Amino acid sequence: xxxxxxxxxxxxxxxxxxxxxxxxxxxxxxxxxxxxxxxxxxxxxxxxxxxxxxxxxxxxxxxxxxxxxxxxxxxxxxxxxxxxxxxxxxxxxxxxxxxxxxxxxxxxxxxxxxxxxxxxxxxxxxxxxxxxxxxxxxxxxxxxxxxxxxxxxxxxxxxxxxxxxxxxxxxxxxxxxxxxxxxxxxxxxxxxxxxxxxxxxxxxxxxxxxxxxxxxxxxxxxxxxxxxxxxxxxxxxxxxxxxxxxxxxxx
Ligand code: AMP
Numbered sequence: 001x002x003x004x005x006x007x008x009x010x011x012x013x014x015x016x017x018x019x020x021x022x023x024x025x026x027x028x029x030x031x032x033x034x035x036x037x038x039x040x041x042x043x044x045x046x047x048x049x050x051x052x053x054x055x056x057x058x059x060x061x062x063x064x065x066x067x068x069x070x071x072x073x074x075x076x077x078x079x080x081x082x083x084x085x086x087x088x089x090x091x092x093x094x095x096x097x098x099x100x101x102x103x104x105x106x107x108x109x110x111x112x113x114x115x116x117x118x119x120x121x122x123x124x125x126x127x128x129x130x131x132x133x134x135x136x137x138x139x140x141x142x143x144x145x146x147x148x149x150x151x152x153x154x155x156x157x158x159x160x161x162x163x164x165x166x167x168x169x170x171x172x173x174x175x176x177x178x179x180x181x182x183x184x185x186x187x188x189x190x191x192x193x194x195x196x197x198x199x200x201x202x203x204x205x206x207x208x209x210x211x212x213x214x215x216x217x218x219x220x221x222x223x224x225x226x227x228x229x230x231x232x233x234x235x236x237x238x239x240x241x242x243x244x245x246x247x248x249x250x251x
Contacts, residue, residue, distance in 0.1 A: 038116025
């Protein structure tokens with residue numbers, strides 16, 4: 001069984017985000033970019049499944065400009081077997097990414113797709129769900145534990161939901177999206193970084209996949225969140241209750 005993993009290149013989680021002066025988006029030039037942390041977890045899970053003998057190949061996929069190849073090289077250095085770069089300079093929204101991934105699934109025929117639960121740049125949390133819908137495959141989102149049964153061809157997934165954990169049994173092929181507690185991703189070792197240089201990264205275009213990149217959504221304006229006001233220190237519990245009742249009106 002092949003596992004396909006979607007790796008998004010995003011602004012590094014440690015970078016302080018700056019909004020562009022024209023409010024059209026956030027500043028990405030001269031900013032450190034990295035693999036989306038939830039995608040690292042997705043790749044780690046795929047590698048562990050392969051290492052336990054339940055998968056034969058891990059294919060990493062990334063969509064976007066030429067620099068996505070750096071993200072794919074990191075994925076190959078972590079242990080992915082090969083990679084596919086869908087080369088486009090168009091703005092990609094989740095539905096387009098899901099359509100591109102579906103087109104790749106149609107040719108690669110993986111038995112399992114693992115995505116991050118969300119990309120930390122747009123925080124959409126939509127791609128995995130849309131992809132499962134397009135493929136008509138079962139989905140286990142926000143996974144904190146994944147157990148595969150090769151004989152029965154099912155994946156048992158613990159999901160992090162508001163009330164606690166929900167356990168689902170999915171028939172394969174299926175789509176899984178990863179939550180933070182699923183695993184601790186490995187670092188790429190130097191020998192593996194060297195080995196990754198000779199691994200194959202195939203380049204395809206949306207046109208070759210017969211997917212038209214368009215969106216019904218338009219970003220009107222991007223602004224910084226309002227600054228939080230400084231807090232006050234109250235001298236007694238009675239004063240706190242009074243403020244909550246008469247100023248904040250929350251009790
Ligand atoms: P989102 O729905 O945008 O929050 O993204 C959820 C997940 O979809 C990410 O963690 C990735 O696994 C995948 N994904 C979204 N956009 C891309 C992209 N441009 N390239 C590769 N994977 C992507």
